[in-house]
Structures are given as structure tokens and as C-alpha cells.
Amino acid sequence: MTNHPWLQPIVFADGRALPTRILPGPMEGVTEGSFLSAMSKRHFVNAWFTPFLRISTAVPRRSRLQRWLEPYLRNGTPVIAQLMGVDSARLASAAAILHGLGATCVDLNCACPSPSVLSNGGGGKRLCDPDWINRTLNAMREACGNRAISVKIRVGFDSPEELPAIAAAIRNAKPALVFCHCRTVRELYRPISDGRQRLAKARDLLPDCLLIGNGDILCADDAEAMRQKCAVDGVIAARGLLRNPALLRDIHDHCLDRPPTPLSDSERLDFLRDIADAPEQGPGAKHGFVLRIAAGLYGHDSALFHELARCRNLRQANEYLHRLNANVASTAAPCIGKDPS
Ligand SMILES: Cc1cc2nc3c(=O)[nH]c(=O)nc-3n(C[C@H](O)[C@H](O)[C@H](O)COP(=O)(O)O)c2cc1C
Numbered sequence: 001m002t003n004h005p006w007l008q009p010i011v012f013a014d015g016r017a018l019p020t021r022i023l024p025g026p027m028e029g030v031t032e033g034s035f036l037s038a039m040s041k042r043h044f045v046n047a048w049f050t051p052f053l054r055i056s057t058a059v060p061r062r063s064r065l066q067r068w069l070e071p072y073l074r075n076g077t078p079v080i081a082q083l084m085g086v087d088s089a090r091l092a093s094a095a096a097i098l099h100g101l102g103a104t105c106v107d108l109n110c111a112c113p114s115p116s117v118l119s120n121g122g123g124g125k126r127l128c129d130p131d132w133i134n135r136t137l138n139a140m141r142e143a144c145g146n147r148a149i150s151v152k153i154r155v156g157f158d159s160p161e162e163l164p165a166i167a168a169a170i171r172n173a174k175p176a177l178v179f180c181h182c183r184t185v186r187e188l189y190r191p192i193s194d195g196r197q198r199l200a201k202a203r204d205l206l207p208d209c210l211l212i213g214n215g216d217i218l219c220a221d222d223a224e225a226m227r228q229k230c231a232v233d234g235v236i237a238a239r240g241l242l243r244n245p246a247l248l249r250d251i252h253d254h255c256l257d258r259p260p261t262p263l264s265d266s267e268r269l270d271f272l273r274d275i276a277d278a279p280e281q282g283p284g285a286k287h288g289f290v291l292r293i294a295a296g297l298y299g300h301d302s303a304l305f306h307e308l309a310r311c312r313n314l315r316q317a318n319e320y321l322h323r324l325n326a327n328v329a330s331t332a333a334p335c336i337g338k339d340p341s
Pocket residue numbers: 025026027028029030050051052082109111112152181214215216217236237238239240
């Protein structure tokens with residue numbers, strides 16, 4: 001048993017737990033389908049954080065929520081289920097159902113910067129109304145009893161100067177966890193230079209909350225720097241998983257004073273093959289998602305990416321990947337010029 005604080009479980013009031021404090025970030029359009037199974041099969045995550053489920057005109061039926069949650073629960077790891085919306089009562093009712101279905105924690109998304117989400121007043125727009133955050137977390141708690149609720153925020157909508165008011169609302173509501181991405185909503189995903197100072201400020205403002213830091217963790221050293229400079233209680237990494245699906249394992253190993261284990265050529269190719277192997281997709285299905293994951297694993301400039309881009313659909317992409325052998329895939333130069341169809 002190690003003493004590293006990030007390797008300690010988070011045990012909630014109802015006895016449910018997250019095994020460590022090193023978690024995958026939610027990514028709509030990514031952490032689902034074949035990515036979910038490829039990651040779970042390799043034990044690259046020990047808990048899942050779902051992308052947001054939008055609660056708009058009505059609380060979805062239990063059966064619909066069950067269908068949505070099931071792919072995450074199926075892996076047997078604890079699940080943080082994320083909700084987004086503007087109606088506190090509906091969010092609270094949906095949260096209670098999700099807990100009943102087996103979610104370990106239900107999270108309130110106050111972070112999403114997507115224009116369509118913001119135009120409906122949801123996601124990151126909620127940061128403009130800290131009282132709403134407070135009311136909604138309290139409504140969720142009332143509906144969920146001693147089950148865990150959390151909130152995911154950015155450090156502000158327009159400016160990090162908004163953080164004290166947001167933090168005051170959160171302190172008062174006492175969620176079990178706070179996930180904080182170091183950018184403002186306006187900053188989208190643009191580079192910032194003072195992310196760690198901002199998270200350190202969040203730490204000061206939320207001294208009694210379990211604060212999980214987020215933003216720009218691409219390797220174990222980034223996570224360590226965040227831990228040292230921001231004193232966060234854990235970390236979630238999102239886009240870094242696209243480059244290195246084993247990133248959370250590397251961070252875990254770092255906490256054990258072990259070096260990272262880079263994926264071998266064949267592990268990388270196997271991972272991509274699993275992404276392309278999506279039996280639920282029809283024969284003519286597009287392979288945009290495979291390209292996206294290939295770009296993360298091999299780079300946009302790689303020959304493998306270019307060859308995949310020439311495939312016309314998922315079936316061709318699959319055939320191409322199964323013809324490759326791993327050391328060719330990592331250089332992939334010899335594949336150029338061959339017609340993948
Ligand atoms: C494609 C994509 C989809 C995302 N979807 C969600 C989402 O559904 N819910 C959420 O809270 N954050 C979402 N995020 C934000 C990430 O969870 C994370 O907060 C952000 O990317 C910063 O972390 P990173 O630098 O480790 O990527 C998404 C990010 C990306 C790139």
C-alpha cells in the first residue's frame with residue numbers, strides 16, 4: 001500500500017468510492033463507443049467520467065438514462081455521470097435516478113464552452129450565476145440524500161476574477177468533489193501561461209473541498225507539477241489521453257516512483273485497430289473518429305494518418321489497419337503510395 005495521496009481512494013458518505021484520484025476527463029464524442037471499450041479492456045482507467053447528458057425540456061425516463069449509463073457501468077469501474085442543464089429541479093431528479101442506476105457520483109457541468117451549449121444558457125454559462133450553482137447543488141443533494149454530487153467548473157466565464165464568487169457558492173453547497181479546469185470559458189482551449197497560479201488560487205478559495213485539477217496534463221511530470229504548485233487533491237486528464245491512452249497509468253506509476261511505460265508500436269497499433277473495430281457501425285460508416293484517434297497517436301503529419309485519410313470508409317480503414325504491421329505503422333513511410341482500398 002502506497003502513501004501517495006493521489007493513490008488513496010475517495011470514499012463517499014454512502015460508502016461508494018473512486019479507487020484513486022487520477023481520473024479521465026469527460027470528452028463528448030470521444031469517451032464513448034470503441035474508445036470506451038479499448039481503454040477499459042486495457043485497464044487504462046479505473047473509473048469513468050461520462051460526457052455531459054443534457055437535461056432540457058423534461059427529465060428523461062429511467063430506461064433512457066439506463067441505456068445512456070450502461071456502457072460506462074458495463075466495465076465494472078465506478079462512474080461519475082455528468083449532467084448539464086438550467087432547470088435545477090430537473091437536474092436534481094435526473095441525478096437521483098442516475099444514483100439509483102449505479103452512478104458513484106453525479107456531476108454538474110458548469111464548464112462547457114461550446115457555443116450551442118452557451119446559447120441555451122447551459123454549461124460554462126452557469127458560471128455567470130453563482131447563486132444558481134449553489135441552489136442547484138443543494139437541490140441535487142436534497143434529491144440524492146447522502147449520495148455523492150460534484151461540480152465541474154472553469155475558473156470564470158470572462159475572467160479568473162470571477163472565481164471568488166463562484167468558489168463562495170460552491171463552498172456553501174459543499175459538493176463531494178470540485179473539478180476545476182484552469183481556463184475561463186472565453187479562453188476555450190487557447191494556451192494560457194498562468195494556469196497553475198489559477199488552480200493554486202482555486203485551492204486557496206476552496207480549502208475544505210476535494211479539489212481535482214484539470215488542464216494541459218500531457219505527461220506524468222505535468223501532473224506532478226500541478227500537484228506541487230497547486231496542492232490539488234487529484235487530477236483529471238482529457239486530451240492527453242488522445243496522445244497517450246496510457247497517460248493515467250503513467251501518472252499512477254509516477255506516484256509509485258516508477259518510470260512511465262510508453263506504449264510499444266504494437267500496443268499503439270492494436271489500440272487503433274480496436275478503435276476502428278466498431279461492429280455496431282454499418283458497412284458504409286465513416287471513419288472520422290478513427291482518423292481523430294490516429295492523429296492523436298501518430299500525429300497529423302504521419303504517413304499512417306495520410307494513408308487512413310485516403311480510405312473511403314470505416315471498412316477500408318479497418319482493412320488497411322489489419323494489413324499493417326506494427327513497426328511499419330510507427331514509421332509508416334513504406335505505406336505511402338499503396339492504395340489502401
Ligand atoms: C472533445 C472534447 C469533449 C469534451 N467534452 C466534455 C464534456 O462532455 N464534459 C466536460 O465537463 N468537459 C468536456 N471536455 C473538457 C475536458 O474534460 C477537459 O476539461 C478539458 O479538455 C481540459 O483538460 P485537458 O487539457 O486535459 O484536455 C471536453 C474536451 C474535449 C477536447
